[in-house]
Amino acid sequence: MLISEILRIKGTTSLFTTTPDGSVLDAVKVMADNDIGSLVVMEHGVLVGMLTFREVLAALAAGGGTIGAMRVAEIFDRDPLTAAPKLDVMELRGRMLERHARYVPVVDGTMLLGVVSFHDVAKAVYEEQSFENRMLKSYIEDSPTAR
Numbered sequence: 001m002l003i004s005e006i007l008r009i010k011g012t013t014s015l016f017t018t019t020p021d022g023s024v025l026d027a028v029k030v031m032a033d034n035d036i037g038s039l040v041v042m043e044h045g046v047l048v049g050m051l052t053f054r055e056v057l058a059a060l061a062a063g064g065g066t067i068g069a070m071r072v073a074e075i076f077d078r079d080p081l082t083a084a085p086k087l088d089v090m091e092l093r094g095r096m097l098e099r100h101a102r103y104v105p106v107v108d109g110t111m112l113l114g115v116v117s118f119h120d121v122a123k124a125v126y127e128e129q130s131f132e133n134r135m136l137k138s139y140i141e142d143s144p145t146a147r
Contacts, residue, residue, distance in 0.1 A: 003092055003106055004085035006124050007114045015114060017042045018051060020073035024059060027051055027072055038103035040115060041076045047112050050080040052103055082107050083116065089124050096121060 018027045018039045027039055031053065041049040055075045059067055081101040083092050085108055096104060096118055106113045 001089045001124055001128050002085065003083050003087045003089060003116060004113075006089065006116050006120050007085065007106060009124075010114070010116075010120065013114075015040065015112070018072050019043060020048065020071065020076065022072045024051075024056065024067045024070040024072055024075065028056055028067075031056075037117070038115065040105055040112060041072060042112075046110060047082075047105055047107060049076040049078045050103060050105065051076040054102070080105060084108065085113055089121055089128075092116070093121050093125060 014034075016030055016034060016036060016039050018030070018041055020041060020043055031037065031039060038050055038052040040047060041051055051072055055077060056067075059070060059075045063070070080103075081095055081099045082105050083095075085106055092104065095101070102118045104116050106116060
C-alpha cells in the first residue's frame with residue numbers, strides 16, 4: 001500500500017497549519033479544539049516544519065508549566081520526517097519508528113498533500129494484513145486437500 005492510498009482513504013479532511021510567528025497558545029487551542037496532535041508550520045506557502053504535542057510539552061516543562069507569549073518559531077521541529085505519496089507504507093512505518101515520528105507531512109515536490117499519523121499507518125497495515133489473512137484462509141478452506 002502506498003501513502004497516497006492512505007490519504008485517499010482519509011478523504012478530504014482539513015489540514016491545520018500555523019506560521020512560525022504564530023503564538024504557541026493559539027496553536028495549542030487549534031490542536032485541542034480539533035482533537036489533533038500536530039500542526040504543519042508553513043511560511044509563504046512552503047512547509048518549514050511541524051509543531052506537535054511533543055514540542056509543546058517540552059516547552060511547558062522548560063517554562064515551569066507556562067508558555068506565556070512564546071512563538072511557534074521558538075519550539076517547532078525544523079527538520080520533520082516527510083514522505084512522498086509513492087512511498088510504501090511499510091517503509092514509512094520503519095522510518096517513523098526510527099525517528100519516533102508520530103506525524104508525517106506528505107509532500108510531492110514542494111506541494112503539501114496532507115499529514116499521516118502513526119495511527120493512520122498502523123490502521124493501514126492492520127487492514128492490509130487482515131485482508132491477506134482472510135484471503136489465505138479462504139484459499140486454504142477451498143483447496144482440494146482441505147476437503
